[in-house]
Amino acid sequence: YQRRVHGVSAGGSPIIGFLVDRAGRSVSWIGASCIGLAAVHLVLLFGPTSMSYFPIFPMVILGIALSMLGASLWPCVPYILAPNFLGTGYGLMLALQNFGLATIPLVVGIVKDHVQGMNAYYYNLYIFLGCCGGGFILSALLFILDKKNNGLLNCDPKERERRKEEIDLLRGDPMSSPAV
Numbered sequence: 603y604q605r606r607v608h609g610v611s612a613g614g615s616p617i618i619g620f621l622v623d624r625a626g627r628s629v630s631w632i633g634a635s636c637i638g639l640a641a642v643h644l645v646l647l648f649g650p651t652s653m654s655y656f657p658i659f660p661m662v663i664l665g666i667a668l669s670m671l672g673a674s675l676w677p678c679v680p681y682i683l684a685p686n687f688l689g690t691g692y693g694l695m696l697a698l699q700n701f702g703l704a705t706i707p708l709v710v711g712i713v714k715d716h717v718q719g720m721n722a723y724y725y726n727l728y729i730f731l732g733c734c735g736g737g738f739i740l741s742a743l744l745f746i747l748d749k750k751n752n753g754l755l756n757c758d759p760k761e762r763e764r765r766k767e768e769i770d771l772l773r774g775d776p777m778s779s780p781a782v
Contacts, residue, residue: 606658606662606665608665609665610666611666611668611669614669615669618669619669619673627756628675628678629755632744635667635668635674635737636671637738639667639671642663645660646660647728678755702733
């Protein structure tokens with residue numbers, strides 16, 4: 603079933619990226635992705651287990667939610683950082699992502715080794731739900747901070763275009779400064 607997640611994510615990412623580009627509101631997409639991820643884990647936790655095809659549907663939704671997250675989170679960086687810090691910003695994001703990819707499987711393995719039977723499955727789903735909840739709380743915090751500051755991350759594309767000069771000045775883009 604795991605290959606379905608990656609297949610849907612790989613195939614859906616350009617489509618969802620197009621939708622995010624057209625709609626804007628990146629922080630809202632991030633929050634929706636966290637809700638979708640949590641919903642998948644809740645379905646896996648409490649859903650029917652007798653049907654052999656059952657996990658296919660949550661895995662497809664998981665792939666869509668992961669595509670939403672990537673398509674809305676990574677494009678926020680240029681609206682936050684000056685162009686001469688983009689490499690550092692993307693590097694930090696990738697380091698945090700890789701830290702999670704390295705540590706969560708270790709935690710899941712420890713739980714699996716120390717908890718008997720189906721309880722390990724349930725405890726691991728609780729871990730993933732906790733990660734989803736943490737992600738949603740962080741996206742809500744990002745929404746609040748964005749709204750307090752300048753609202754650039756969660757505005758629509760027309761608003762971003764209208765505020766292009768303001769965005770460039772806030773980021774410290776040297777190409778947007780008037781010639782002296």
